[in-house]
Amino acid sequence: MNGDGVLVQVEGLKKHFPITRGIIIQRQVGAIRAVDGVTFDIYRGETLGLVGESGCGKTTTGRTILQLYRPTAGRVIFDGIDLTAVKGGELRRTRQRIQMIFQDPYASLNPRMTIARIISEPLRTHKLASGKEQVERVQELLQIVRLNPRFINRYPHEFSGGQRQRIGVARALASDPEFIVCDEPISALDVSIQAQVVNLLEDLQDELGLTYLFIAHDLSMVRHICNRVAVMYLGKIVELAQKDELYDHPIHPYTQALLSAVPVPDPPLERKRQRIILEGDVPSPADPPPGCHFSTRCPVAGKICSEEEPPWRDVGGGHFVACHSRG
Amino acid sequence: MAPLLEVQDLTTRFDTLEGVVHAVNGISYTLEEGETLGIVGESGCGKSVSVLSIMGLIPQPPGKIVAGRVLYRGQDLLQRDEEQMEHIRGREIAMVFQDPMTSLNPVLTVGRQISEALVVHLGMTEAEARHRAIELLAMVGIPQADERYADYPHQFSGGMRQRAMIAMALSCNPSILIADEPTTALDVTIQAQIVDLVKTLRERLGMTVIWITHDLGVIAGLAEKVIVMYAGFIVERGNVDDIYADPRHPYTLALLKSLPRVDRSSKERLATIQGLPPDLLGLPPGCPFAARCDYAVERCRQENPRLEFVASGHEAACWVDVATRRSDSRPADAVSSKSTGRER
Numbered sequence: 111m112n113g114d115g116v117l118v119q120v121e122g123l124k125k126h127f128p129i130t131r132g133i134i135i136q137r138q139v140g141a142i143r144a145v146d147g148v149t150f151d152i153y154r155g156e157t158l159g160l161v162g163e164s165g166c167g168k169t170t171t172g173r174t175i176l177q178l179y180r181p182t183a184g185r186v187i188f189d190g191i192d193l194t195a196v197k198g199g200e201l202r203r204t205r206q207r208i209q210m211i212f213q214d215p216y217a218s219l220n221p222r223m224t225i226a227r228i229i230s231e232p233l234r235t236h237k238l239a240s241g242k243e244q245v246e247r248v249q250e251l252l253q254i255v256r257l258n259p260r261f262i263n264r265y266p267h268e269f270s271g272g273q274r275q276r277i278g279v280a281r282a283l284a285s286d287p288e289f290i291v292c293d294e295p296i297s298a299l300d301v302s303i304q305a306q307v308v309n310l311l312e313d314l315q316d317e318l319g320l321t322y323l324f325i326a327h328d329l330s331m332v333r334h335i336c337n338r339v340a341v342m343y344l345g346k347i348v349e350l351a352q353k354d355e356l357y358d359h360p361i362h363p364y365t366q367a368l369l370s371a372v373p374v375p376d377p378p379l380e381r382k383r384q385r386i387i388l389e390g391d392v393p394s395p396a397d398p399p400p401g402c403h404f405s406t407r408c409p410v411a412g413k414i415c416s417e418e419e420p421p422w423r424d425v426g427g428g429h430f431v432a433c434h435s436r437g
Numbered sequence: 438m439a440p441l442l443e444v445q446d447l448t449t450r451f452d453t454l455e456g457v458v459h460a461v462n463g464i465s466y467t468l469e470e471g472e473t474l475g476i477v478g479e480s481g482c483g484k485s486v487s488v489l490s491i492m493g494l495i496p497q498p499p500g501k502i503v504a505g506r507v508l509y510r511g512q513d514l515l516q517r518d519e520e521q522m523e524h525i526r527g528r529e530i531a532m533v534f535q536d537p538m539t540s541l542n543p544v545l546t547v548g549r550q551i552s553e554a555l556v557v558h559l560g561m562t563e564a565e566a567r568h569r570a571i572e573l574l575a576m577v578g579i580p581q582a583d584e585r586y587a588d589y590p591h592q593f594s595g596g597m598r599q600r601a602m603i604a605m606a607l608s609c610n611p612s613i614l615i616a617d618e619p620t621t622a623l624d625v626t627i628q629a630q631i632v633d634l635v636k637t638l639r640e641r642l643g644m645t646v647i648w649i650t651h652d653l654g655v656i657a658g659l660a661e662k663v664i665v666m667y668a669g670f671i672v673e674r675g676n677v678d679d680i681y682a683d684p685r686h687p688y689t690l691a692l693l694k695s696l697p698r699v700d701r702s703s704k705e706r707l708a709t710i711q712g713l714p715p716d717l718l719g720l721p722p723g724c725p726f727a728a729r730c731d732y733a734v735e736r737c738r739q740e741n742p743r744l745e746f747v748a749s750g751h752e753a754a755c756w757v758d759v760a761t762r763r764s765d766s767r768p769a770d771a772v773s774s775k776s777t778g779r780e781r
Contacts, residue, residue: 163624164595270713300479301651302714305695305707312706327624330654334697334707354702371629372699373654377677379700380658387633388626390580391594 117289117321118152118175123184125167125174129396142395144170146345146403147184149422152289157315157322159336159353161329161368165392167345168325169213172291175323176208177201188289206236209282213294215274219266225252225277226262232284251280255310272303279310289321297328308335329372333357338428341365344403345395347422351429361431364404402434410435439511441645442468442491442613447505449483449490452498456718460486462669463504468613473639473646475660475677477653481714483669484649488615492532493522509613527558531606535618537598541590547601548574548586551608558609573604578634596627600634607638615647620655632659653696657681665689668715668725671744675751685753685760687732724756732757734764 126141145167152158160168174181177193186193191204209232212218219228229248233239239247249259255276266274275295282290292311296304308331314320326332332339333353340350341364349362360366367386374380388407393399399406405415412435420432449461461483468474476484489495491507491514507514514525526532534540542550551573552566561569567586574582577600590598599619606614616635620628632655639646650656656663656677663680665673665688673686684690694708712729715721721728727737736756744752757764 163626272713301653301692302479302695302710305709306711309707309709329625330697330699333699334703357699357702367626369699371625373628373632373652373658374698374700375653375657375681375693375696376698377657377681380654383658385629385633387629391596391627 115154116151117154117189118323119185119187120148120150120152120171120175121185121187123148123171123174123186124182125170125179126182140396143345143398144395145174145181146395146398148342148345148347149184150340150347150350152321152323153337154288154321155315155319156337157324157335159332159339160323160325160342161327161332161339162342163327163368163392165344165395166342167395168342169293171342172210172293172323172325176205176210176291178210202236206232206238206285207287208289208291209285209287210291210293211275211278211282211295214298215271215278216266216298218278219274221266224263224265228266228277229281229284232281236285238285247284248280251283254283254314255280270303271299272306275299275307276310279307279314283314283318287320289323291323291325293325294327295324296331297326304331311335329357329369341368344392344398346403346432348404348433349429349431352427355427355429359429361425361429361436362404362433363408363410363436367409402432408435439508440467441470441510443506443508444487444491445506445508447487447490447507448503449486449495449500450503451500453718458717459720460500460669460717461490462720464664464666464669464671466664466671466674468645468647470612470645471643472662473648473660475656475663476647476649476666477651477656477663478666479651479714481668481717482666484666485617486669487666488532488617488647488649492526492530492615493517493519494526494532527554527606527611528609529611530613530615531609531611532615532617533599533602533606533619535621537595537602537622538590540602541598543590546587546589547593548588551601551605554605554608570604570608573608574601576607576638577601577604578630579604594627595623596630599623599627599631603631603634603638607642607644610642611644613645613647615649617649618651619648621650621652628655635659653681653692665692668720669717670725670741670754672726672755673753674744675748679748679751683748683751685747685751685758686726686755687730687757687759688726689753690759691729691731724754732759732762736764 123145124147125145126143128138129140130136131139148171162168173179175186181194226248229251230244233244233247248262252259257276296307324336336353339353339356340347343364349365360369367388370386390407393406401416401418402420405411414434420434422430422432424430445465446463447461448463451458451460464487478484490502502515548570551570555561555566555569571582571586579585579597579600620631648659660677663677664671667688673689684693691710697703710729715725723738724741727733734757742754742756744754747753
């Protein structure tokens, strides 16, 4: 980390989506607890990985940090500003410094807009540039993401998946942000294209001093790109540590199972590897199990695990884990 | 003994408004009984089209199998008519697809979809078929199979749907199971469950498996032989250990280098493959990978190399020796390649 302190503080963040019944008179009959109390810091200049399986709440966490969803509870403090408390103009001004890169480069670019219009949208929203200045800025941004500036008047369908993702990156960079939430930016791309986009994100971080929250389910790529990694399961963070510490010495049974499930491109090793195969599926976030959310699938769960929520403990060296049985 | 499946010079094209798409360009391979073959490649490399061609599932038109033979137990499947193919599909060769939600009928119960095939194909009575379907669901690890029999696909999770698809594929005891990216849409812990299931079933039933994937990790622990495809050609093939330990085609080499590993700390930049795969509408005259290749020499842009043996049981289609970067050690193209047809 080349950091000088905390840029983003997330404290007890919760996002529950209501489940309603009735057409005219809607009443709430329950809640999807997509994010159920997560706390972590993101340091300036680092890449924090947020990993977990589909439905664990990692994307909702990213969107709630940006205030695209207003949180049910908790706070998000960005560079001293409590984003959950500010509104209107002040929120908009702060948001200029926070951007997002989306998963699907086919769905996240409006097919009826030219590249110039797509990339300049943040410039117009935040009134940062207009006219000739705006065109020049778009051309500069295209160069920054290693695309030909002459492409400015083309439409998204004329580009490949990897090129589209670069356009998404250029749009995110338009307002000169400090912090970017990358929501599965490479999972829709082919293997040979993934490395191109990852290298670009790394170069941009060095050149522009960016801070990333990198949301992904590809644990191999997360180990490569991140400084620290947080593991999420059913709305909660179960473990957080420096990446090599987490990958080499995982403590939480879920992290251990997750890491053991990732195949390695090495046949002799792969045939020998002992997998921890988890039974069953992730429970519904509308009705998470009591106590530790992982207790229903945990190979080492004891009696206390289904009764009490495990505390978030520091096991030293910035390694945190929430588990009754281990650590 | 003759191989169970022998694909010879299979060539599939699609007529589109923009022109002819050269999806599969003369691929050949053999599959022995009990073997697991991995076909690896990126989107659009022809790996799915090649197996759909074998199954007679290419819509014609726009598709057309313009050349080749597919010998299953010595008989050419490409010469069979649709009615005969219906007996092959499911009973001899069965297939599992990537997205289990789109391959299951949402308005029929899962159990019904399995038992129907048993009634139609094997002539079982309704009661026998129901009993067998529940047995199959239990075999693929669906808990309380007799209760879940009456569930609709939406009541199953992604992993369970894929298990149900496997149960359906195995229902008529096929000799060959073709799995087309069966775990791509699933989470890694569920992928591990499915891979584990296929390994167990393969041992128990002595099944022959073709596993298609873009994930070089999954194949490493599963396959005995691997085929690497690029732009509709086989560019390398061999035993799984040789392909990973000693890749001889620059594409395989570059793919393996661009993958970060979960079990190793990495500080270096990822190796990249520049550019994009070629447009299958108009393939370049030489090697399809030449434009992105770090090793390419002049000859690569003019002549497409054939698969040649680089070691025992290991073939690559490249003019250059990736170990020495020399291109003069390769035999001239006049030398007849007995091994495989890779004609253009």
